[in-house]
Amino acid sequence: MIISQTWRGLPLRQLFNTFNIGLLLVVLLVVLALLAPYISTFDPNVQNIQDRLLAPNAQHWFGTDRFGRDLFSRVLHGARPTLLLVSLVILLTVPIGLTVGICAGYFGGWVERILMRLTDIVMSLPSLVIALALVSILGPGLMNGALALAFTSWPSFARQARTETLSIRRSDYLTAAKMQGVSGWRLIFGHILPLILPSAIVRAALNLGGIILSAAGLGFLGMGIQPPAAEWGSMVASGSRVIFDQWWVAAVPGVAILLASLAFNLLGDGLRDKMDPRHDK
Amino acid sequence: MTNNTSLVDVRGLRIGLDDGTELVKGIDFSMGHERVALVGESGSGKSLTARSLMGLLADSLVVEADHFQLLGHPVLSYRQSQWNRLRGQQVSMVLQDPKYALNPTQNIGRQVAEPLVLHQSMSSKARLEKVEYMLDAVGLANPAKLRKMYPHQLSGGMGQRVMLAIALINDPQLLIADEPTSALDHAVRDQVLALIHSLVEERNMGLLLISHDLQQVADYCERVMVMYQGILIDHLPAEALPNATHPYTQTLWSCRPNITKRGQPLPTLDRQHLETLK
Amino acid sequence: MNQLEVNNVSVSHAQGLQRNTVVHNVDLSVQAGECFGLVGPSGCGKSSLLWVLAGLNPYWEGDISLFGQPLESGKVFTGELRRRVQMVFQDPYASLHPKHRLRRTLAEPLKLLGLQDIDDRLSEGFKQVGLAENMIDRYPHQLSGGQRQRVAIIRALLLEPKLLLLDEPTSALDMSVQAEILNLLNDLKASRDLTMIMVSHDPDVIDYMCDHAVTMKAGRIDQEKYYR
Numbered sequence: 001m002i003i004s005q006t007w008r009g010l011p012l013r014q015l016f017n018t019f020n021i022g023l024l025l026v027v028l029l030v031v032l033a034l035l036a037p038y039i040s041t042f043d044p045n046v047q048n049i050q051d052r053l054l055a056p057n058a059q060h061w062f063g064t065d066r067f068g069r070d071l072f073s074r075v076l077h078g079a080r081p082t083l084l085l086v087s088l089v090i091l092l093t094v095p096i097g098l099t100v101g102i103c104a105g106y107f108g109g110w111v112e113r114i115l116m117r118l119t120d121i122v123m124s125l126p127s128l129v130i131a132l133a134l135v136s137i138l139g140p141g142l143m144n145g146a147l148a149l150a151f152t153s154w155p156s157f158a159r160q161a162r163t164e165t166l167s168i169r170r171s172d173y174l175t176a177a178k179m180q181g182v183s184g185w186r187l188i189f190g191h192i193l194p195l196i197l198p199s200a201i202v203r204a205a206l207n208l209g210g211i212i213l214s215a216a217g218l219g220f221l222g223m224g225i226q227p228p229a230a231e232w233g234s235m236v237a238s239g240s241r242v243i244f245d246q247w248w249v250a251a252v253p254g255v256a257i258l259l260a261s262l263a264f265n266l267l268g269d270g271l272r273d274k275m276d277p278r279h280d281k
Numbered sequence: 282m283t284n285n286t287s288l289v290d291v292r293g294l295r296i297g298l299d300d301g302t303e304l305v306k307g308i309d310f311s312m313g314h315e316r317v318a319l320v321g322e323s324g325s326g327k328s329l330t331a332r333s334l335m336g337l338l339a340d341s342l343v344v345e346a347d348h349f350q351l352l353g354h355p356v357l358s359y360r361q362s363q364w365n366r367l368r369g370q371q372v373s374m375v376l377q378d379p380k381y382a383l384n385p386t387q388n389i390g391r392q393v394a395e396p397l398v399l400h401q402s403m404s405s406k407a408r409l410e411k412v413e414y415m416l417d418a419v420g421l422a423n424p425a426k427l428r429k430m431y432p433h434q435l436s437g438g439m440g441q442r443v444m445l446a447i448a449l450i451n452d453p454q455l456l457i458a459d460e461p462t463s464a465l466d467h468a469v470r471d472q473v474l475a476l477i478h479s480l481v482e483e484r485n486m487g488l489l490l491i492s493h494d495l496q497q498v499a500d501y502c503e504r505v506m507v508m509y510q511g512i513l514i515d516h517l518p519a520e521a522l523p524n525a526t527h528p529y530t531q532t533l534w535s536c537r538p539n540i541t542k543r544g545q546p547l548p549t550l551d552r553q554h555l556e557t558l559k
Numbered sequence: 560m561n562q563l564e565v566n567n568v569s570v571s572h573a574q575g576l577q578r579n580t581v582v583h584n585v586d587l588s589v590q591a592g593e594c595f596g597l598v599g600p601s602g603c604g605k606s607s608l609l610w611v612l613a614g615l616n617p618y619w620e621g622d623i624s625l626f627g628q629p630l631e632s633g634k635v636f637t638g639e640l641r642r643r644v645q646m647v648f649q650d651p652y653a654s655l656h657p658k659h660r661l662r663r664t665l666a667e668p669l670k671l672l673g674l675q676d677i678d679d680r681l682s683e684g685f686k687q688v689g690l691a692e693n694m695i696d697r698y699p700h701q702l703s704g705g706q707r708q709r710v711a712i713i714r715a716l717l718l719e720p721k722l723l724l725l726d727e728p729t730s731a732l733d734m735s736v737q738a739e740i741l742n743l744l745n746d747l748k749a750s751r752d753l754t755m756i757m758v759s760h761d762p763d764v765i766d767y768m769c770d771h772a773v774t775m776k777a778g779r780i781d782q783e784k785y786y787r
Contacts, residue, residue: 323704538767
């Protein structure tokens, strides 16, 4: 009599977990953005007033907008500035957040107090409002939008890095490294950073969804990339004028924002389950 | 209850990972109302074996056996809900480190009473009396006061006594103790083992004591089973230990340092030779 | 010559703004080449005293002289002194960096000292503690507890310390592995000019290993014992 005590899940169930679905969607998004000029059926910026506000049909799969531009091509091209902006924000925030957090946790005392109060102050600022203020000072554009969003999104990385640094500061392996003469920046970047990085990556993936929404928000308010370039937020804004009669003009970029944000959230959730043993089942 | 009743009867127990790696490679053993030690190094599979007797193995492990009976129940096919009726009532377990095994946010009284709440219906007054009786039985002074204390206020030895009170409060038939003293100070280890021994004997229970220190547990058990890399390689009465013939058992028995062995190297395992014996 | 002289030393821990004294007015002397034992139950202050001698806790008062040089309270060890005092920690699972290969853990301090022939030193070290050399590119989680403790011993010895501190080096290990590590430590003590201070809660280990030991109780020295 041989009986197995374990319950083994179906292979399909293991294949379609959060991580894989998120990864698939993100990869799809990146590939579509990279190949946008080859896939798109029309030039995204060519206006054709005769074909304005067409409903989805065989020629224009997602319909056309107020200037007769093909929405399918514009949504594809719109993925490019969004992904670019999001990557810029992450490249700016993760290093700043980690440096502030690790220094606060490692040095303690006055350094910690000053850095963490600064973090608290920035954290208490309403991020989109501050981003709008910054963009209106700096002038609208991709780079300025990224700077503005980065300014308010580094504190969560700093807080997490500080907490984790505190928890490993007294560990035996760091003490041993200190006894062996390893100190200063070598200890911080060579020994502490590799332990903090995985959870920072998870947090970055989780934050990406929110940053996509903020980027779209900036675009919607006309503070992102300037027309006529395709950008999801500004596409929703222009579509909102005709939303009751030609709903697809706003809905198509809206769905694109939703899917992109969802993709990164799923990926982040999946990454967390993979990397964090506390979420292990 | 007589001593002949079989508490555990296992034949061909195999525990392995999903990918086919075997950690416990088909062991047979049975025990009644007696005290048995399961000894081996870390990685020998002794803790996995003990946990399989509590239904506490991780889902990723695969357990198979030709025959697996616990107190007469065919537990290998049991679901968690069926295990829950058995665990804490008829079989219970004491873990290695009371620091991690006790809930830091609940007071001692509540944690000791929990098995009673789960498995028996009694008035809260009777429950309280039983808790204080149990705390007294495990040698803790002033149970009425201790009941209201929290785990961080206890020393390691006291914490392990509380764990013992929790394990024994439902008068189980079998107690499994997984390295119950290795997180404790040397001076307290013998006290806790002696306490387990006397409580188990008093109640005529079965005890499965798991350890890596053969000399220490030998005094408290009648039989010793020795595990090495997932196999039961030796099985002998405790009195026969000084004359053990298996080289692994011999080394485990004699490797403990003491003052008489000063200046001479301690016996160590010849692992290559052991591979040939397997 | 006395390697270590401790006179009337008290040790405290910083708890927020307060200091909590855990070792009171201790006197010790440890001779060169000796294995010195500190025994006692947990919380008796033996580890706190060891951390002071390791240069990891600067909050102490009294007089300590190490290798004939007086130490200054409130200062961390640097330079030559830092190199000459090394420690093996209790838990071999926690004392090696989980994301570094053994080669990096072992070679980094030697590189910082500007030493040459690092690879030769590492393979010599592996030979001395009885580990296979091909393990050097593994991560700590790929080793057993006994193997990790051997690596921790190599790490300490590679800096050629004069004083080796052992903080319960075998209490997290199996009894059979403990025997192997204790034998190794005895061999190393005989083959090198090494002074060792060993902390343990197990009197049997101290009895077996040490030439001279003190028992501590509630932060004070309770008994002193010479074995030869």
